[in-house]
Amino acid sequence: MTSQTEPFYKKLSLNLISLALLGAALYIGQGILVPLFFAILLATLLLPVTNFLQRIRFPKVPAIILAIFISLALIAGVIYLLSTQVANFLEDSDAIKTRLNSLIHSLQGWINTTFHISTGKQNQYLKDTAENMKDSGAGIVGQTVVNITEALSYVVFLPVYTFLLLFYKDLIKRFIVSVFESTKEENVVDILHESRTIGQHYILGLLTDMTLVFALNSVGFLILGIKYPIFLALVGALLNLVPYIGMLVANVFCMLITLITSENLSDVVWVAVILAIVQFIDNNFMMPLIVGNRVRINALVTIVGVIIGGALCGISGMFLAIPGIAVLKVIFDRVESLKPWGMLLGDDTDNKESKIAAAVTGKASKVPKAPKVAAPKPSKD
Template identity: 60%
Template sequence: MTISNESDPFYKRLSLNLISIGLIAAALYIAQDILLPLFFSMLLAALLLPAVKFLQRKKIPKIVSIILSLTISLVLVFGILYFLTTQVLNFLDDSDMIEDKFNGLIRDAQRWVSQNFHVGIRKQNQYIHDTAEKIKTSGPALVGQTFLSLTEIFSYLIFIPIYTFLLLYYKDLIKKFLVDSFRNSSEHQVVTILQECQNVSQHYILGLLIEMTIVFSLNAAGFLILGIPYAIFLALVGALLNLIPYVGMLVANIFCMIITLISSPDISNVLWVGVVLMAVQFIDNNFLMPLIVGSKVRINALATIVGVLIGGALCGVPGMFLAIPGVAVLKVIFDRVDGLKAWGTLMGDPGADKQREKLKDAIH
């Protein structure tokens, strides 16, 4: 089959786009230890930029403005981590009671399996013992993975503040470099894209923080009213996992229901935990996200899910969190570049604007 010359430019553009996507994905996978802290720093720098500009307008020196804004943000982050740690420790204080309850549930489950599937308890225990032995043999690799995870955490704690400070300090230099790179063709377009990307990043992070606070408050209120054990801990876990779109809330439901099953004397509390989480998720998806986050991050559900899965496959949980702002920034670029507008259209959400207008009209 022959292809006419008129179609060649389309296939060339498509090939170049796919090759570019493949190279970007390969770079993310290979250099994720370097790039991920830098990407998180870019989001934090975009969030702190208005505060830095405000302090500079008050005649505070640039370096002092950056350090002051960065210090306040780090204090808030470590405050959240401290609060989460205290809740986890409170949960672990009752580990003996939880272990006894868990062992009782295991025995009940073994009896149920024995009665319904005719697999003896001794055989089940042997299978559990064999599985435990396999885990022991893979222990060194597990320890190595844990150490690597701790190393990554410390690298984030060290490099993100440094990167953020340098990005804010050299902001004008970086902007000048990008503009000069396109001075002969699209200087004004580059400035517009940079401004829109900055606005999207700021709005996304700020909206996400507001959304997380509201989700945590609603979860905590529901759990406390129902008398669920470890209500604050479960509410915080649900709010944090909610930061990962779609996948996070599913994991939060499973985790919170399992913890409630183990810790609560009333089995009905498990169902109530699921009801509260699903109700909060419904409010979040239909009201909070469109009004707080969705007004700037206008991408459809398909692009969101695919982006989250690709981000998780390439870079793990940090990649899943960065997927949404990354896809939103890509959409801004695609919408402004003639040869890539089709990709921006594919990622857009034509019904989001109508939904937001309806919500605003209903509120007013």
């Protein structure tokens, strides 16, 4: 009996150690690896564009540069739109500050009446909190510098990584196939092909979904007649890209801004209703239709994966968690010794409980649909 159970424990221990090392590598090297992972997603998205340009007689290097330039121009356009909306929002800073002070005084009066805490004690608490923030100001400034440095590294390294990945894609593919020469080449090529397709469908699906969410939010907020409808709709659509946390933050942010800028409290309720309706449509109709769910990831694994991704790499880790888990499942399903892990990640049951879990968690099982292909042959892609 011992001889039968020993290989199982050895295999399980090796798998757990490998996952632990992978997590440690992500945590320690996130400054290098996270931009690289984003570059891989961007490269998979731009690969059809570069292939098309090369088919119409563009040289390889200009085709890659043009594809990257187009993608960066689109990103710059979104940033410009957001910055103009923020500028419009900040133009009314004095009126917003006055309204905010009025709300704070009303809140202090309610606290005094309900909890019998005097306004003086509340002000003293706020003063002490401000002093504590001043004492930790150096740490806040240091963290801000780190965040700015990370953002600049993304700006610098993302296009460089993307260009090099597209330029050396054939070399990288031959390397991966050669490393796993003990495995059937068709199986390795199949894994690479489906992983690439998952990345493409995931990014394209998220961009399409973000555009539709932005349009629906804009229409709802314009009909409602609240201030800064385009700004709030854009913030809500961008935050919706981050699973779970983004949806919650978007709701709180939009309701808070509406509370500060509107004299009618019912507007806050209607903003929450619009966001809830759009989120319901997004979770139950748009995301399954646009992104698809051929590689199904169960709700528990998705939630845990997003939390672990956030703990290891922050917001970027949350965003990368779902495509990362999807690619891992593709690998696990095609490696005999790892198939139980693929089964653990999957959500192949179509019972009522599975559908309820997917509806409750929203993006839980909305991982991109990759077309089924029969043993793809090695190609120039």
